[in-house]
Amino acid sequence: MNSSTSRMVVATLIAASAFSVASAQDQLPTKEGVAQKFEQTQFSPYAGRSYPTKVLWGDTHLHTAVSVDAGTMCRLGQEEALRFARGEEVTSTGGLRAKLSRPLNFIVVADHAEMYGLMPNLLAGDPSILGTEKGRRWYDMIATNDREQVFAAAMEIVASLQQQEPPFKSDSLVRDAWREYTALADRYNEPGRFTALIGYEWTAIGGFNLHRNVIFRGDATEANRTVPFSQFDSQNPEDLWKALHRFNDETGAEVLTIPHNGNLSNGRMFSVETFDGQPLNREIAELRASMEPLVEVTQIKGDGEAHPFLSPNDEFADYETWDRSNLDGTELKAKDMLQYEYARSALKIGLQLEADLGVNPFKFGMIGSTDAHTAISSIEENNFFGKHSGVEPESHRWEHIVISSPKDPDLNVMGWQQASSGYAAVWATENTREAVFDAMKRKEAYATTGSRIMVRFFGGWQFTEDDANTRIPANVGYEKGVPMGGDLRAGPAGKAPSFLVAALKDPYSGNLDRLQIIKGWHNADGSTAEKVYDVAVSDGRVIGTDGRCREEVGDTVDVENATWKNSIGDPELLAVWRDPDFDPQQRAFYYARVIEIPTPRWTAYEAKRFGIDMPAEVPMTTQERAYTSPIWFTP
Numbered sequence: 001m002n003s004s005t006s007r008m009v010v011a012t013l014i015a016a017s018a019f020s021v022a023s024a025q026d027q028l029p030t031k032e033g034v035a036q037k038f039e040q041t042q043f044s045p046y047a048g049r050s051y052p053t054k055v056l057w058g059d060t061h062l063h064t065a066v067s068v069d070a071g072t073m074c075r076l077g078q079e080e081a082l083r084f085a086r087g088e089e090v091t092s093t094g095g096l097r098a099k100l101s102r103p104l105n106f107i108v109v110a111d112h113a114e115m116y117g118l119m120p121n122l123l124a125g126d127p128s129i130l131g132t133e134k135g136r137r138w139y140d141m142i143a144t145n146d147r148e149q150v151f152a153a154a155m156e157i158v159a160s161l162q163q164q165e166p167p168f169k170s171d172s173l174v175r176d177a178w179r180e181y182t183a184l185a186d187r188y189n190e191p192g193r194f195t196a197l198i199g200y201e202w203t204a205i206g207g208f209n210l211h212r213n214v215i216f217r218g219d220a221t222e223a224n225r226t227v228p229f230s231q232f233d234s235q236n237p238e239d240l241w242k243a244l245h246r247f248n249d250e251t252g253a254e255v256l257t258i259p260h261n262g263n264l265s266n267g268r269m270f271s272v273e274t275f276d277g278q279p280l281n282r283e284i285a286e287l288r289a290s291m292e293p294l295v296e297v298t299q300i301k302g303d304g305e306a307h308p309f310l311s312p313n314d315e316f317a318d319y320e321t322w323d324r325s326n327l328d329g330t331e332l333k334a335k336d337m338l339q340y341e342y343a344r345s346a347l348k349i350g351l352q353l354e355a356d357l358g359v360n361p362f363k364f365g366m367i368g369s370t371d372a373h374t375a376i377s378s379i380e381e382n383n384f385f386g387k388h389s390g391v392e393p394e395s396h397r398w399e400h401i402v403i404s405s406p407k408d409p410d411l412n413v414m415g416w417q418q419a420s421s422g423y424a425a426v427w428a429t430e431n432t433r434e435a436v437f438d439a440m441k442r443k444e445a446y447a448t449t450g451s452r453i454m455v456r457f458f459g460g461w462q463f464t465e466d467d468a469n470t471r472i473p474a475n476v477g478y479e480k481g482v483p484m485g486g487d488l489r490a491g492p493a494g495k496a497p498s499f500l501v502a503a504l505k506d507p508y509s510g511n512l513d514r515l516q517i518i519k520g521w522h523n524a525d526g527s528t529a530e531k532v533y534d535v536a537v538s539d540g541r542v543i544g545t546d547g548r549c550r551e552e553v554g555d556t557v558d559v560e561n562a563t564w565k566n567s568i569g570d571p572e573l574l575a576v577w578r579d580p581d582f583d584p585q586q587r588a589f590y591y592a593r594v595i596e597i598p599t600p601r602w603t604a605y606e607a608k609r610f611g612i613d614m615p616a617e618v619p620m621t622t623q624e625r626a627y628t629s630p631i632w633f634t635p
Contacts, residue, residue, distance in 0.1 A: 071119025113228030117177020267337030329405025365443030365629025368422025443485025511569025
């Protein structure tokens, strides 16, 4: 091709290009046409989406050296706790370098309200504290750095929390320590990246564990308008709720409370009586329901979702069970106490109370957290730092005493009985204090025992089998139903509710064994009942006509090398399930439980690291799990 021919071809192409552009411009719709077309359809499945799209991982229950009990052993403060939670490396009290595999999205440093800030001042040699007989004795015992002396001091300090009056009283010390903390939380709070919620723990009745974590929605300006309400103000949780409710009315600040470890309350956490032993009334039931949207059901001191005595047909109910006594081993556990300690049972009792009182005081969602007293919120099985700084990783921590019974050594809790648990997961629109708090308030939250399983759970009347094929389950979930924490109202006559549940494995953990839906309901005769349904199982196993898969998933754990193979189980499970036993006249709740395949427990990792030959009674494998908040049906 010569140069003139070449120029002609180029000219022709340019002309054709110009023509095509002009034609396209001629065909462009008007502004009104674009608006009309947008009203008819939209191309992007994400356009106009306003529902929560982020699952955020956090811990609402972490203690530091500021807590009066943790401070006997822990030497890390609130700033180190915040730094660690957002992904930085710190050095533990025992001198170990510590870091998370993945940063948390949010944290609540919830130091004890009782004698808030005392321990840092005691250890700094504050003359006003050391000038007392008790202060000098505690200081001398802790300063020895002898394990037995320090542990004895810790036990004495914990015992002092059960007295009517504090051994030391200083309003200015508490106020100053509280304001120092709230300022620190504000400084570390980074909207969109990391949320530092302000909170504390109210620790009442010592060994009978009516403890609550108190969480503020706002910043230091709001939180500083009060100081932590302690058990020295009142041991009655009803007084705590009333005080916080008044604070809300007077200031407009929003606050919620989260109870934990009902499993160690010896029948008091979900009692049908008031604190004073009177029958529960509507006023207190409404107050509790408004203040406590969530319950912490899994943590280091055992799992509180279900108990095998209460749920004998549930083979997964006996998980990290602590059920021999109350918290401090001063009273043995009786079987008739259990129904008032575990979440599933409490949810059923709530249905009965709603029938009697017109309000359900136990209409709560579920989360996990740690209750670690190390300032280190690390709960992965291969990165577990333990309950308190006296049982940080070392060759013999599995046999150290975690909690000591003053009455019966057989009730001592040993190191290996600690559970590496758990996470609070919330579905939020963004990572801010307001969005995280609001997700908790509406119960769009769930618990895991230590892995980051992603779970969606929706209930409605229109879900179909085809919805189980969606790759964006939230789209159809919010369109056709309500999310976890929500309420189903009466549906079409003769139709049973359906549920969409989807789970995706944690990339750092095991594949999924199964998806389950647990249903509880209230019968016309006043009794309650429950049933577990398998709704999706891995590896092509079969769910029987009774709604259960009896074939186990298998076990690939190599305990000696603390590893496993993801050659069994599935990376994701998704199902639509319709209640085959629905009665439109019965109050009911439904929640999802996700079970992983077996993986190594923290004890297996430490046996390998330290060359330990563990005794036969020490569990070496675990099946991590997630519990969603329920969805309720009220006729």
